[in-house]
Amino acid sequence: MSLQTQLEAYLTRTLGAPAVVTMLSRIPGGASRETYRFDVEVGGELKRLILRRDPVGSLIDTDRRLEFLAFRSFFGSGLPVPEAVALEEEGAELERPFFIMGRIDGGKAQSPFTLPPYGEHAETIGQQFYSHLGAIAAADPATLPIAEVATIPAPEGCWKKELDYWEGVINEDEQHPQPIVRACIRRLRANPPPPAQRLSVVHGDYRTGNFMHDGAGKVIALLDWEMAHIGDPLEDLGWAMEPLWCYGETDRVSGMLPRAQAIAIWEAASGLTVDLKAFAWWELFASVKGQAIWTSAAKEYRAGGFKDPVLALSGWYTARRQDVILADRLAALEALS
Amino acid sequence: MTPTVPELLTGNFLAMLDAPPAESTGDFMQARIGVTGMISLLCAQEAERGIEARAWENTAIRALLAASAPTYGEAFAEAAEGEDHDVSLAAMDRANAALRRSLIDLHIAVETARDAALDTAIRQLYVKMADARRLDLPPMPAS
16 A cells, blocks of 8 residues: 555544545655655645654654654744644554654755855854754743653753763664774763753754755754753754764854854853853764764664665764764863873 | 675665655655765775775774783783785774774773873874775765
8 A cells, every 4th residue: 555545544534534645755864754745635625744754774763752742842932843733653554653744835954964055044044043942942841742751851960861872872783893982982971061051852953954944044944853852951052063064164063153153142042051161071972972873874774674875874974974073072182180 | 884885885776776656756766866876976985995994094003002012911912913914895894893892992991091191192093093984075065
């Protein structure tokens, strides 16, 4: 049975009227979920929707309920976040877990590997990008739908929870010894950051390429919340500024803004002040997390019979690039004393 | 390092072998073809530079392990023994895996001993190792 037929069966059952799906088309990019755009007509009304379905093999292992509730947490909050419409954790007619969300048309998500990703609109987009991230950090997670399922760590335990998780991923999926990331992990454990100033929703993958802009300088959709959790808001800031996401750029973070300007915008929107020593920990952590993800990609590429070229590129080229970043960060640290 | 060039090129073939479902043609398939092309291009870089990078890295790790053995234990001298007679990528990767495990053990011992000079030297070696294996994407303009 085709995906279109499965979708029509599901929507007809859940909406209680015959549903006709048209314009079903898979969207390129991303390897954590299969993403499709489609239109559905029910009772004379046309809805424009997105389907996010679990893949057979994935770049990262994530909880789709948590992602669904992360969208719900920020839809209608003033941030450009699509509406989460339906969640089926058992897969229903589509056989694999999925959720459906509203579609925001008229935008594009730029690859972080293009030069320059945002052209003349880089500064305008950067101001919104870091301001929106600050707004996410400012929200009280205890009042949001994501709190229904997300683990709430103690402020002093945020770093350890994340480091334990991602080191565990490397332990499980590593297929060739990686001395560089191992050394970075030891440094992180030996020099933990101070407790989080505040517990916040952490988007988890807030970066170049994971939002849409309209081509004229306006950010219109914040996407890819599959790694959302509650933790230290500096985690997201470190990930957003990870050098991997500003290929070929040396003086603008995320390919958008000078670093100091980006931090100032985030501080103004979040109401927090960046402790630079703590932030250095989270920046190094971001590179470690990246390498964990690429390590998993390489394993999944093999496990999936070498059929997904996105996993191949992630587990090979991106892993190599991440090692360069990790080694440079490690070399820049203070000598042992 | 994984995945290997034979795996990547086999994968490129397999990725194009099956006819895609109707919903995965168009933009998705165009992007998929672009990624497989990029992988092929990077495989050419790996074929050109990969053996030299591995030979250099294996030699550098052996030298470091051997030089560290008087201070950190003869096990590191034993780990440093051998040469890369088989210069295929697969054989050199097997030797490299064993050498990297010993390098990790040495670095842990160095950190435990608070040996700042050798720690700095190892971190500098990591920079060179990562750079030697670097792959270069062609410039891709934003759409």
